[in-house]
Amino acid sequence: MSLEYPEDLKYLDSHEYVRLEGEIATIGISAFAVDQLGDIVFVELPQEGDSIEQGERLGTIESVKAVEELYAPVSGTVIETNQAIVESPEDIATDPYGEGWLMKVRINDDDDIADAMSAAEYQALVEGDI
Amino acid sequence: MTYSTSPALLRTPLFDLHKQSQARIVEFSGWEMPVQYQGIVAEHQAVRQAVGMFDISHMGKFDLKGENPLTALQPLVPTDLSQLRPGQAKYTVFLNHQGGIVDDLIVYCHSRYLVSLIVNAATTAKDWAWLQAQLNTRELALENQTDTLVLIALQGPKAAQALQPLVDIPLDNLKNYHHQPATIHLPPDSPFPQVPGWIARTGYTGEDGFEIMVPRNVGQDLWQAFAKSGVTPCGLGARDTLRLEAAMALYGQDIDQTTTPLEAGLGWLINWEKGDFIGRSALEQQKETGVSRKLVGFLMEERQIPRPHYLIVVDGQTVGSVTSGSLPPTIAQPLGLGYVPAGLANVGQEIGIEIRGKVHGAKIVPRPFYRRPKA
Numbered sequence: 001m002s003l004e005y006p007e008d009l010k011y012l013d014s015h016e017y018v019r020l021e022g023e024i025a026t027i028g029i030s031a032f033a034v035d036q037l038g039d040i041v042f043v044e045l046p047q048e049g050d051s052i053e054q055g056e057r058l059g060t061i062e063s064v065k066a067v068e069e070l071y072a073p074v075s076g077t078v079i080e081t082n083q084a085i086v087e088s089p090e091d092i093a094t095d096p097y098g099e100g101w102l103m104k105v106r107i108n109d110d111d112d113i114a115d116a117m118s119a120a121e122y123q124a125l126v127e128g129d130i
Numbered sequence: 131m132t133y134s135t136s137p138a139l140l141r142t143p144l145f146d147l148h149k150q151s152q153a154r155i156v157e158f159s160g161w162e163m164p165v166q167y168q169g170i171v172a173e174h175q176a177v178r179q180a181v182g183m184f185d186i187s188h189m190g191k192f193d194l195k196g197e198n199p200l201t202a203l204q205p206l207v208p209t210d211l212s213q214l215r216p217g218q219a220k221y222t223v224f225l226n227h228q229g230g231i232v233d234d235l236i237v238y239c240h241s242r243y244l245v246s247l248i249v250n251a252a253t254t255a256k257d258w259a260w261l262q263a264q265l266n267t268r269e270l271a272l273e274n275q276t277d278t279l280v281l282i283a284l285q286g287p288k289a290a291q292a293l294q295p296l297v298d299i300p301l302d303n304l305k306n307y308h309h310q311p312a313t314i315h316l317p318p319d320s321p322f323p324q325v326p327g328w329i330a331r332t333g334y335t336g337e338d339g340f341e342i343m344v345p346r347n348v349g350q351d352l353w354q355a356f357a358k359s360g361v362t363p364c365g366l367g368a369r370d371t372l373r374l375e376a377a378m379a380l381y382g383q384d385i386d387q388t389t390t391p392l393e394a395g396l397g398w399l400i401n402w403e404k405g406d407f408i409g410r411s412a413l414e415q416q417k418e419t420g421v422s423r424k425l426v427g428f429l430m431e432e433r434q435i436p437r438p439h440y441l442i443v444v445d446g447q448t449v450g451s452v453t454s455g456s457l458p459p460t461i462a463q464p465l466g467l468g469y470v471p472a473g474l475a476n477v478g479q480e481i482g483i484e485i486r487g488k489v490h491g492a493k494i495v496p497r498p499f500y501r502r503p504k505a
Contacts, residue, residue, distance in 0.1 A: 038154075038367065039171040041457045042435055044486075060486065062435050064170045064456055065367050 003031040003127075006097055010073065010113050011122035017097070018073040018113060025074045025113075028101040029061065032126045034093050037063040043089045045070075045081045045103055052078060052105060054113075059102070061089075073116055076107040142187035143280050143346040144353050153365060159252035161188040164365040174371050174459045176362035177335050178502075181286035183361045184369055186341070187349065190254030191279055192247045192261065196270035199245040203237065206264055206408055208391060210401035214239045219307045219332055222399055224260065225409030229390040229416060233257050234381050236332060238309055248281070248341075250381045264408075280349025284361065285339030285372075287502075292361050293340055296352075297329065301340075304331050314344060320351045327352075334369065336376030337502055371458040377427055377467065377497035383438055384425060384453040384467050392416050393469070394425045395497070423450060424475035427499060428483075429465045431491040433457070436466035436483045443482040443489050444474060452483060461499050470494075 009017040015033035019026040034040070042062040052058050052072040059070040081103045085092055092100035117125065139162040148155065153164035164185065166173060176182040194203070200211045209222040216239055224232035233253045238246040249257045254276060261272055284293055290301045298313045309330035316323050325348045333339035344352055357363060370380070379385045385394045390413060392400075400413060430436060436455030441448045455466030470481065477496050482489035 036154075038166055039169050042433055062457075064371060064459070065165070067435065067437055 003035060004097070005030065005032075005119040005123045007119045009097065009119060010116035011119065012071060012073050012116055013122075013125060014069075014071045015126075016071060016073050018116065019097075019101075020074075020107070020113065023107050024079070025076065025105045025107050026101050027073060027103050027105060028096055029070070029092070030122070030126075031096050032122075033061075033068075034096050034100075037061065037066065037068065039064045040089045040092050043086055043092070043102065045086060046078050048078050048081055050078045052076060054111065061092075070102070072105075074105055074107045074113055075111050076105040078103055079106050080104040140188070142185055143349045144185045144187060147350055147353055148185065148363075151363060153363070156366070158366055159188070159250075161251060163188060164363075166365040166367045167363045170365070170367035170371060171459045173362055173364040173368035177286045177337055177364060177368065177372055178460050179287070181284060181288040181292045181339075181361050182364040182368065183353070183356050184283040184285070184364050184366075185280075185353070186283050187280045187346075188251040189276075189281060190247075190249035190251060190257060191275040191281065191343075192249065192258065193273040193275055194245045194247065194265075194270055195243060195273065198242060199270055200237075200239060202265055202270055203245065204404070205406060206261075207237075208400040208404075208407050208409065208413065209237075210404040211237060211239075212404070216241050217308055217310060219309055219330055221307075223385075223391060223396065224257065225391070225407070225413075226387055227409060227412065229392075229409040229412035230387040231381070231385045231389055231391065231394070231396075232260060232387060234379065234385065234396075236330075238330060240311075246275075252382055278346055279343050280346050280352070282342050282344075282349070282352060282356070283333055283335075283339060284342060284356065285333045285335040285337045285364075287338060289337070289339040292356060292359055293329070293342070295359070296355060297327075299329070301329075301331075304329065306331050306338075314342070314348075314352065316348060316351045316355055320348070322348050322351070334376075334378055335372035336378070336498065336500055337372075370454075371456050374454050374456055374465070374467070375458045375460055375498065375500035377499055379425070379467075380454060389425070389469075390416060390421070393421045393423055421472050423469045424472050425453070425467055426470055426475050426479075426494045427465065427467055427497040428481060428492040428494050429461075429463055429499075430483065431493065433464060434483070434485050434490040435464045436468075436485065436492070441484040442468050442470055443484050444470075444480075448484075449474060449481075458499075465495075465499055466492075467497075 314327040442450040
């Protein structure tokens, strides 16, 4: 497998990534998750303005084969969802860390993502046997 | 996400080739099987538009030998096998005494002395034990060929075109649900360039196609010969979306020991004129009183995907559940199968599917969802 895991992101074991820039967190799913899911056909995201809580379910992503829950890597308020992806979910696969982002969240002041994994830790977890 | 595999699982003789093609391997009924190669959608469309192949060597393959094995099988199935001639095949079910489906299978008649059965992988051991208990094995020999043969399903409008150069029989003469022995020509550099094989015009995708059986030592050569001629390797994922569009029941999901053929829309399998068979009195009673539930096909109104076990809701009441569901590529609208009370089992009936706590609209439609265009 030759999937990429950008160094500037943090990862959850449930395969979401978060890119933290100041108080704005961009959330998406990892290349590994995209690869495992196969043909993605449906994404359900929270509404803009919704409060989300770290570790809680915040949406769903479905492929032809399977349905998977999305979990919040951070706590905060959803300020933007990627409507282009909601309309063409298959496009997540082409650029999961770029155009395929799912939502942007303004994180709570006291939010802490120290528990999330680094790229190396995450890669070791998902590709451990390779 | 859970896609784990364990070393204790069974592998078909084609497993190494699946691995080499970087197929995603999953556990399926105790086997390590490819679920997809390039992707379910591409593989599904290859079968609808051209030709794809599936490794189905994991399915159970039994030979029944002796004097008139069809006669011995007659009491075990609701179908009339007495008219089955050498070279013909029939889809049928094994039933329990309550009329519940023990398995669905295809019976292939080779001769008066030899019949083959192809059963589901998940039920092979159960069927084997059940057949041994039911049949008089002093007069008949039951042989389990599951591990000695490779079975490849070649499916799609171009299946005949892909297969013809490799076989010595004219495929135009082989009709649907017929089968025939044939010599298979493998590439000259193969250790066995000519092997005896057996070809059936059957399948599980709604398309024209063949199921080809060869000795296990030449299975890889045959798979590679097909691949070289442009046949798309397909996994269990596409097999499921294809069969769902064709509204073919999946054992363990849409039908099982608790559902009867009358409930599952398989009443056409029952021949009431034939003599007694296991489950007959239960089915007669059910026919008399009417079934309480029926398997229906439905289309979702929006892009919400129904999945097995989701609840079917009508007027705020849970009335049944989904048995199969997907967003299959050809229909491109989420659809599913599920059981509803018989009174609601009408085309046009509006139902709701509960998906993650919300009820979404759906409508009962005729099955199959997809029918292949007439050639």
